[in-house]
Amino acid sequence: GVGKTTLAQMVYEDLGVEVSLPTRALVCISEEYDPTRITKEILRQLGISFGESDNLLSLQVKLRGGLTEKKFLLVLDDVWNDNYNDWDNLRTPFKGGSRGSKIIVTTRNQQVARMMAEERSIHHLDPMLEEDCRSLFKKHAFENRDGNENAELEEIGNKIVTKCRGLPLA
Numbered sequence: 301g302v303g304k305t306t307l308a309q310m311v312y313e314d315l316g317v318e319v320s321l322p323t324r325a326l327v328c329i330s331e332e333y334d335p336t337r338i339t340k341e342i343l344r345q346l347g348i349s350f351g352e353s354d355n356l357l358s359l360q361v362k363l364r365g366g367l368t369e370k371k372f373l374l375v376l377d378d379v380w381n382d383n384y385n386d387w388d389n390l391r392t393p394f395k396g397g398s399r400g401s402k403i404i405v406t407t408r409n410q411q412v413a414r415m416m417a418e419e420r421s422i423h424h425l426d427p428m429l430e431e432d433c434r435s436l437f438k439k440h441a442f443e444n445r446d447g448n449e450n451a452e453l454e455e456i457g458n459k460i461v462t463k464c465r466g467l468p469l470a
Contacts, residue, residue: 364393427466
């Protein structure tokens with residue numbers, strides 16, 4: 301709700317990032333951790349053929365070959381699994397990439413963040429300030445028209461904004 305996925309997508313789609321990291325994939329992980337599905341999706345997005353294979357090891361060998369000596373960006377969105385061994389096994393193919401490759405992980409779970417990155421690499425997104433939240437709400441509620449015309453509507457809007465607790469998605 302604070303915009304983790306939106307921010308990661310904006311970085312992923314940024315033209316400057318695309319030029320410097322042309323080998324890219326963005327995969328939604330979600331609650332059900334399935335390394336075979338994740339690896340296949342990364343391969344698909346990178347345009348690497350893998351046939352009908354469901355063998356994780358052979359898929360990872362293909363992925364490693366496709367990333368070898370390439371600078372890449374990988375976005376793993378909405379990671380929930382906090383099992384270190386699962387993460388360690390999934391990341392094996394990424395070790396062949398060139399220096400400067402990046403992996404962005406979005407998660408709601410602090411334990412997942414700490415498992416996947418050094419503390420100095422973790423960025424926390426804070427809720428919006430109430431004033432910014434009110435401005436965003438007003439923009440959408442009144443479709444850029446003047447929202448100051450009706451004091452009663454403004455009061456209701458302020459109550460809604462308070463209930464949203466600074467979450468832009470809400």
